[in-house]
Amino acid sequence: TGLEGGHVVAEKIRTSISNHPFMFNGKSLSVTMSFGISLFDGGTSVEECINNADNALYIGKRRGRNIVVTAS
Numbered sequence: 001t002g003l004e005g006g007h008v009v010a011e012k013i014r015t016s017i018s019n020h021p022f023m024f025n026g027k028s029l030s031v032t033m034s035f036g037i038s039l040f041d042g043g044t045s046v047e048e049c050i051n052n053a054d055n056a057l058y059i060g061k062r063r064g065r066n067i068v069v070t071a072s
Helices: 005-020 046-062
Strands: 020-022 027-029 034-035 069-071
Touching: 005 034, 005 069, 034 046, 046 069
Parallel strands: 034 069
Antiparallel strands: 020 027
16 A cells, blocks of 8 residues: 555554553553554665654654654
8 A cells, every 4th residue: 555545554553552441450551552654665675664664653752652654
């Protein structure tokens, strides 16, 4: 899929996780996720693609977490 499709899928996963009532030892846990999305189109190496996604992830964490950020 393209960047937009990847963002949509990651957002659905993020929302599902944050809305799910996780329980551990009888206690409710709040779980959130942040995602960095990058496109591998053959124009860059796999390592560059992973690095771009990783950079996007850390941008999301700086923005407050529980977010999907797409690499530009």
